[in-house]
Amino acid sequence: MSARTLFDKLWDSHQVVAESATTPGVLYIDLHLVHEVTSPQAFDELRSRGLSVRRRDRTLATLDHSTPTLPPDANGKRPYYTPEAEAQVAMLEKNVVDFGIDLMGWDSPNRGIVHVAGPEVGATQPGMTIVCGDSHTATHGAFGALAFGIGTTEVGHVLATQCLLQRKPKSLAIRVDGALQPGVTAKDLILHIIGRIGIGGGTGYVIEYTGEAVRALSMEERMTVCNMSIEAGARAGLIAPDDTTFEWLEGRERVPKGEAWNRAVAQWRTLTTDAGARYDSEVRIDASTIQPSVTYGTHPGMVVAINAPVPAAADALEQRALDYMKVTAGKPMAGEAVDVVFIGSCTNARLSDLRAAAQIMRGRQVAAGVRMLVVPGSEQVRRDAESEGLHQVFRDAGAEWREPGCSMCIAMNGDLAQPGQLVVSTSNRNFEGRQGKGARTVLASPLVAAASAIAGRVADPREYIEQEAAA
Amino acid sequence: MSKTTQPLAYVHSRTAVLANENIDTDRIIPARFLTTTERTGLGKHCFEDWRYAADGSDNPAFVLNQPVSRGCAIIVAGHNFGCGSSREHAPWALLDYGIRAVISSEIADIFRGNALKNGLLAIVVSEPEHRWLIENPGIELRIDVAEGTIRLPDGGNIHFDLDAFARHCLLNGVDQLGFLSQQEEAISAYETRMEQAA
Numbered sequence A: 001m002s003a004r005t006l007f008d009k010l011w012d013s014h015q016v017v018a019e020s021a022t023t024p025g026v027l028y029i030d031l032h033l034v035h036e037v038t039s040p041q042a043f044d045e046l047r048s049r050g051l052s053v054r055r056r057d058r059t060l061a062t063l064d065h066s067t068p069t070l071p072p073d074a075n076g077k078r079p080y081y082t083p084e085a086e087a088q089v090a091m092l093e094k095n096v097v098d099f100g101i102d103l104m105g106w107d108s109p110n111r112g113i114v115h116v117a118g119p120e121v122g123a124t125q126p127g128m129t130i131v132c133g134d135s136h137t138a139t140h141g142a143f144g145a146l147a148f149g150i151g152t153t154e155v156g157h158v159l160a161t162q163c164l165l166q167r168k169p170k171s172l173a174i175r176v177d178g179a180l181q182p183g184v185t186a187k188d189l190i191l192h193i194i195g196r197i198g199i200g201g202g203t204g205y206v207i208e209y210t211g212e213a214v215r216a217l218s219m220e221e222r223m224t225v226c227n228m229s230i231e232a233g234a235r236a237g238l239i240a241p242d243d244t245t246f247e248w249l250e251g252r253e254r255v256p257k258g259e260a261w262n263r264a265v266a267q268w269r270t271l272t273t274d275a276g277a278r279y280d281s282e283v284r285i286d287a288s289t290i291q292p293s294v295t296y297g298t299h300p301g302m303v304v305a306i307n308a309p310v311p312a313a314a315d316a317l318e319q320r321a322l323d324y325m326k327v328t329a330g331k332p333m334a335g336e337a338v339d340v341v342f343i344g345s346c347t348n349a350r351l352s353d354l355r356a357a358a359q360i361m362r363g364r365q366v367a368a369g370v371r372m373l374v375v376p377g378s379e380q381v382r383r384d385a386e387s388e389g390l391h392q393v394f395r396d397a398g399a400e401w402r403e404p405g406c407s408m409c410i411a412m413n414g415d416l417a418q419p420g421q422l423v424v425s426t427s428n429r430n431f432e433g434r435q436g437k438g439a440r441t442v443l444a445s446p447l448v449a450a451a452s453a454i455a456g457r458v459a460d461p462r463e464y465i466e467q468e469a470a471a
Numbered sequence B: 001m002s003k004t005t006q007p008l009a010y011v012h013s014r015t016a017v018l019a020n021e022n023i024d025t026d027r028i029i030p031a032r033f034l035t036t037t038e039r040t041g042l043g044k045h046c047f048e049d050w051r052y053a054a055d056g057s058d059n060p061a062f063v064l065n066q067p068v069s070r071g072c073a074i075i076v077a078g079h080n081f082g083c084g085s086s087r088e089h090a091p092w093a094l095l096d097y098g099i100r101a102v103i104s105s106e107i108a109d110i111f112r113g114n115a116l117k118n119g120l121l122a123i124v125v126s127e128p129e130h131r132w133l134i135e136n137p138g139i140e141l142r143i144d145v146a147e148g149t150i151r152l153p154d155g156g157n158i159h160f161d162l163d164a165f166a167r168h169c170l171l172n173g174v175d176q177l178g179f180l181s182q183q184e185e186a187i188s189a190y191e192t193r194m195e196q197a198a
Ligand code: SF4
Pocket: A064, A065, A113, A114, A115, A134, A136, A345, A346, A347, A405, A406, A409, A410, A427, A428
């Protein structure tokens, strides 16, 4: 067989029916993740047709988007933002019972943001096809799985048939050579990449991230990178599995055990791009030139190094974005006054993200007038962080330590910023109004977010890390 | 084959131009309205944060609120329309609002797939054609799904590509879940093959 990319291998091995000129292919889905926002209409569709869920064992649900991040009151009542939010959660709780699906619900020690909790329980494994009614499903590509977001109609298709009608996307290799400098994180890398190729730069493609800087990333960092593939318009992002992947997965609840584990690892080792395989397109990035980076506009492609001047608007629309953000071309983002800092989301709310932020916050105070929310990505992250005392570091600094969920990433649950407020956020989208009507979002790494909380202005974390090293 | 969608052969309407590039799904339907468990009723929140003034009245500066846009079923939008989330609420909101076709020089993948599955035409045209459509708002277009053409007022045509299967489904109101369900034998055979290999 001719040389194939990792993506080719994943695609080929899941073809139930090959595509033709007149019909798309039928692609088999190994794992279907479900959450409360994009599933109710799909379950209704099944109900109205008298259909059942074809593979309950391949379907896993969680509660994350509409859920409050404040604890229940003395009567156990959770402070839902609206009756609709509460009804939506109740609807999923009912649907999983009616259809016999596993739910990581309120009573589960595994509940969390779908893209944090799925990998944690070992549901996400190399070589799988994984879908969810959520565009950041690309996160799971960090394990060498083909993972992508789908709409609610397709959620229904997968529930009923475990398959999707798909045409094969093109492939794009993003090769990152060199090494990231101290204080520069996986978040800065992916922001830099999106700034470079643009938010439509990946449209029609599945991205494979390769190169020594990518190999050097931890699993959590790889998830951060793959997570934002959609922000470049790509269907999915992939990283070939290696020892880093296997070590992270071994022993997790849903992965194979014993001899089956060894067989699985042997098979997973074949999931690499063959020498000589061709991508439809390639981009090269030098990791050593990347600075801590932030967004300055109203989409994730408007990225600038934190101390570099904000570029002049190329057209009236970019000018509108600058006006909305109240930033001035020619001035750096560092120094902009900050109202809210959010550390959370499926991009950056894993244990290593919280540790990185805590490293800067320890023994310091959130600046007067700044509100800071720290929202762990899952119950497991929360437990691990609390056992290390990270919650106390954040609380001592004056930040709010919340219960796991999407929270201010999508601002559906009542955690939101007020009109005009500037939010330094470790999430993935800075669209107008994403974090509350009129809110101005600056996307950044957990290090930048923590440094900005202390400084009360957008701040370069290296200032604080160096102080530490000097002390 | 069961049918759940209305067949769609033509869209005939004046255009409304939303020239902004990168109109994202949070623009089309803000996340705070996603707590619905229905497909319908989202039209009143379509483009909510552009459409209404602070006091809830119509914002007269927003194109779709202007008299010239009344009854328009075709939006000509700036490059990379529909980027962002996978929420199918975006095409649901547009359809509920009365939009039947969106034309741009680029449309985000997931949005386009979602739109076509719901009978909302998502059409990509070339840059020069796109520029021309942006610069000529309010013109009468007739979109022919079978031919893959947009008829201009002067009788000229713009051709657009549409996936053959998507076209077939639109024209015949084919329900894709019905189509997939007919692949049952192949799906079962695949599952058996995989279980034996494991
Ligand atoms: S954290 Fe944000 S991006 Fe991630 S699943 Fe939740 S809403 Fe989506």
